[in-house]
Amino acid sequence: DVKVTQSSRYLVKRTGEKVFLECVQDMDHENMFWYRQDPGLGLRLIYFSYDVKMKEKGDIPEGYSVSREKKERFSLILESASTNQTSMYLCASRRQGATNEKLFFGSGTQLSVL
Amino acid sequence: QKEVEQNSGPLSVPEGAIASLNCTYSDRGSQSFFWYRQYSGKSPELIMSIYSNGDKEDGRFTAQLNKASQYVSLLIRDSQPSDSATYLCAVRRASGYALNFGKGTSLLVTP
Numbered sequence: 265d266v267k268v269t270q271s272s273r274y275l276v277k278r279t280g281e282k283v284f285l286e287c288v289q290d291m292d293h294e295n296m297f298w299y300r301q302d303p304g305l306g307l308r309l310i311y312f313s314y315d316v317k318m319k320e321k322g323d324i325p326e327g328y329s330v331s332r333e334k335k336e337r338f339s340l341i342l343e344s345a346s347t348n349q350t351s352m353y354l355c356a357s358r359r360q361g362a363t364n365e366k367l368f369f370g371s372g373t374q375l376s377v378l
Numbered sequence: 379q380k381e382v383e384q385n386s387g388p389l390s391v392p393e394g395a396i397a398s399l400n401c402t403y404s405d406r407g408s409q410s411f412f413w414y415r416q417y418s419g420k421s422p423e424l425i426m427s428i429y430s431n432g433d434k435e436d437g438r439f440t441a442q443l444n445k446a447s448q449y450v451s452l453l454i455r456d457s458q459p460s461d462s463a464t465y466l467c468a469v470r471r472a473s474g475y476a477l478n479f480g481k482g483t484s485l486l487v488t489p
Contacts, residue, residue, distance in 0.1 A: 306479050306480060306482060307479040314475050369422055
């Protein structure tokens with residue numbers, strides 16, 4: 265079965281720190297996504313990558329950047345963490361052209377910015 | 379941003395009843411529609427996908443799609459307490475790769 269691994273389940277950082285969230289998938293999926301999930305706001309797309317070194321902004325990219333140097337790894341970077349970036353971050357991957365277009369999610373990283 | 383709208387609930391149904399979850403979307407060009415289930419503290423998991431108008435059945439789950447009305451629904455027959463979760467409606471954007479998610483409907487199945 266597909267495994268999407270996020271490096272940390274819980275993370276506490278200070279305002280202004282540079283934060284790296286890592287996501288690795290083991291099924292050679294082309295598409296990878298970063299979402300954040302907040303109570304009352306649902307899942308919102310931050311960035312996605314449709315292939316290696318390719319990236320596109322989602323709906324809320326401000327304050328974030330991404331890196332996809334290898335197919336299996338998609339990193340989310342908070343350039344200067346702020347308290348409003350406290351959230352659950354979910355990484356997902358998908359095989360391009362898959363019949364059911366199923367997104368496989370990681371277990372999430374709960375980030376607290378103090 | 380294209381919207382996906384769901385009632386937040388909670389929707390409470392007795393065990394054995396039919397649970398009906400509804401979703402509307404604004405992107406008229408969308409062609410792919412999904413229902414994800416998310417248990418508390420867990421990640422979403424896909425339970426149904428639907429692409430054509432009409433009904434699609436999979437076990438106790440039936441997804442219904444009406445593109446003219448921009449409406450997607452999920453019926454859960456013979457609801458079980460283990461079905462208690464948040465159900466997320468997702469719509470693939472006409473413009474590309476990503477999914478838009480609704481905020482989810484919380485379902486509670488009472489014994």
